[in-house]
Amino acid sequence: MENKPRLIQGNRAVAEGAIAAGVNFFAGYPITPSTEIAEILAELLPKNGGKFIQMEDEIAGMAATIGASLTGKKAFTASSGPGISLKQENVGYAQITETPCVIVNVQRLGPSTGGPTLPSQGDIMQARWGSHGDGPIITLCPISVPECFSMTITAVNLSEKFRTPVYLMLDEVVGHMRERIVIPNKEDIEIVDRKRTDKKPGEYKPYAVEEGSKVPDFADFGQGYKWHVTGLIHDETGFPSNSTKEVKKLLDRLMTKFDDHLDEIIMYEELEIEDAETVIVAYGSVARSAISAVKRLREAGEKVGVFIPKTIWPFPEQRLREIAQGPCKRIISAEMNYGQLSLEIERIVVKYVDFDTALKSNGLIITPEELMDKVRGGNIL
């Protein structure tokens, strides 16, 4: 039987999605506009046998999340810009140690304290390159409350499957928006657990991968494997190595970890693309305005479509290139920042189509009218 529809906030859908995904640990710190996620999980986790802790700062929230994951728990944290900046040190640690965890960023306007209650998409490049060095990351961007629920589960599953930190990037509008949602039944939700080693202690090499795989098997702490976790460059035994051969081996594996699995990771949605001469590329709350704009322009007979990447990193490069090589003559990248993802989009499509941007970063959402105006050659943005 289908559950009753409810009217809930994006942040609540994330928290309930975490519980549905089997998350049993949250460590974080209060910050607008993500606080509700912590508040709701403080209530729900202990009722479901999990643990919640409010740490002394954002750095500690990320550290405790990774610590919990090392014991085999599904670990989760949530924050916003200033807090995400503080977490970066340990996001890199999760990358190099390949510790599964999910970080929710309900984006607010930056830089610095910026606009705590103002929506923004200014952290999209930070999600990719925020921690120092080259490291793998998956980043997902829901556009609705039901997607906040379902993509939280996807984020947890991907973090487990690929042993990687995953960002779930909301913006303030998506986080605080209330929308109708029907929560699926438990048996209809796919849950992925990280692969545990079948080796015995003593035979286990924590960072060795099987032929054809780039993800090492995991051993929960406390099971007698006695393995070593370090943020230093390490070889397959897990111990530090200064060998340039080992440096390359580790980083090559990390940086190509997702390459053979893009179809499992990359999600996007498209509307009215087939014969569209102009395609808007938009994500998060801006995608909602883009959908509305496209519907209205189509009613007026204009050949416009929208491409909505739901996975931002790795970016759905192949599909967007195909679109650019089709009937499309012009691609407009719309986002609430000064053109962060636009750089990536421009790189992909500029050889094939005219490229333009619809950018706004004043703490207000981009409206359907503004996008319609942009498509029609105006410049009210």
Added chain:
Amino acid sequence: MKKELQHLFRMNKLPHIWCPGCGNGIVLRTIGQAIHESGIDIDRTVIVSGIGCSSRSTGYMNFDTVHTTHGRALAFATGIKISEPDLNVFVITGDGDATAIGGNHFIHAARRNIDLNVILFNNNIYGMTGGQYSPMTPQGDLATTSPYGNVENNFDIPKLAIAAGATYVGRSTTYHDKLLVSVIKEGIKNKGFSLTEAITMCPVSYGRKNKYGDGADMIVWQKENSVNIKAAEKLGADKVKGKYIIGELYNQSKPEYNDLYNNIISRLQREGGYC
């Protein structure tokens, strides 16, 4: 190394990387001795460290070990202990790691009285980076970043831990290694936040610059400048001024974080919790 301790160490990773005369090897051995004598299940024991000379210890210890980021060992350890309270969790840290960059985590882990056994190696300097002053470098002493003498005050680490809420606090030196073993052992027994300050020496990056001699000279200095708390009580405050007071400095029973939280979880589940 004693045969009975060898299974606690990754013998193939030794000898260690520490400099000649460094006291860290002594502290590391006393931790092994204390764990051995406590009889705790080593398969159910996790050792977490931060960054710095002392924090390299985890690489040599035959447990589930985590060499974390600078100053953050206690925050990682908190996540481990809360998610799996049955694990014995140790934290190895240094004076820079725990009282400078990790100072906030230090006071808050103590405040929560979470059951962690912390061994803080205090060598009064940032050794790994080559001798910069730490919060524990004595005022007036030379370091590469205090070339005219350090103007800053020190923490009294045990007092800091006690004020923040630790329930067991002890201190010893690498000279008083037997006492160090017993202090760590008592910390293991305590169900709550336990801190052992282990006074160690860094002849290469600290002693040399200040003309304190080699490792042997510095360990003699430890002997001459430490007073056991029992003796100190008889001598009176004036006679022990400027000396390290060693031994068990504080031992108080107080509800432990996980016990309190687990009580709540049990209550919720009795009430039919699942949402």
